[in-house]
Amino acid sequence: MSNKPQTLPIKFAESVEFTVPEFDTRPSVHLNFSSIKEGEKRLIEAQLVNPATYSELEFCYNEGYREGRTNLSVIGYEVTQAERIVRKIRGEYILDEYPGFLKERGLKDNGANREAYLERQDDYVAAVERVAMLKALEHLLEGKVKVFENVCRYMKKQMDILIRSGINSNKY
Secondary structure (H helix, E strand, O other), X not given: OOOOOOOOOOOOOOOOEEEEOOEOOEOOEEEEXXXXXXXXXXHHHHHHOOHHXXXXXXXXXXXXXXXXXXXXXXXXXXXXXXXXXXXXXXXXXXXXXXHHHHHHHOXXXXXXXXXXXXXXXXXXXXXXXXXXXXXXXXXXXXXXXXXXXXXXXXXXXXXXXXXXXXXXHHHO
16 A cells, blocks of 8 residues: 555646637737637536536536637627728728729729629738638637526526425435
8 A cells, every 4th residue: 555645637628729810900819719618528417417516517617608708709809800901991992993993994883893893802802701700700609608608507407406306415
């Protein structure tokens, strides 16, 4: 028998990071998804929640929720900045180059011609795609946050049912 003290293995969440690449004047943004992924891995455990596991699971899901909300805030700001860049690029093309394009081609100004002209400009298309990518990421994160909200609500109801049923919780 060894006199060495027993230690419990400490489980660290794997590092999961998502990088939104730099664009125009915006620097790249690094988002941490470690707690979100850890919470998602443990979602199935919510089905078997009991008084012994409740606090640890709730902590895990709340960490995922907080990380998701933090990332949502960052992405929301990036969406606003990307939309500003789209407006700036659009304004530059419409005010500076579009009138010359109309004269050169002998066309009249209308919405279809403006949109067709803008769709041929690579930097404008890239900016619009940036907005779409960020909004897709925003919707993905909103869904993850909602899942964590719902699973915590479910676990709380399960604990309430257990307590009200009079089952001896000392066995946990």
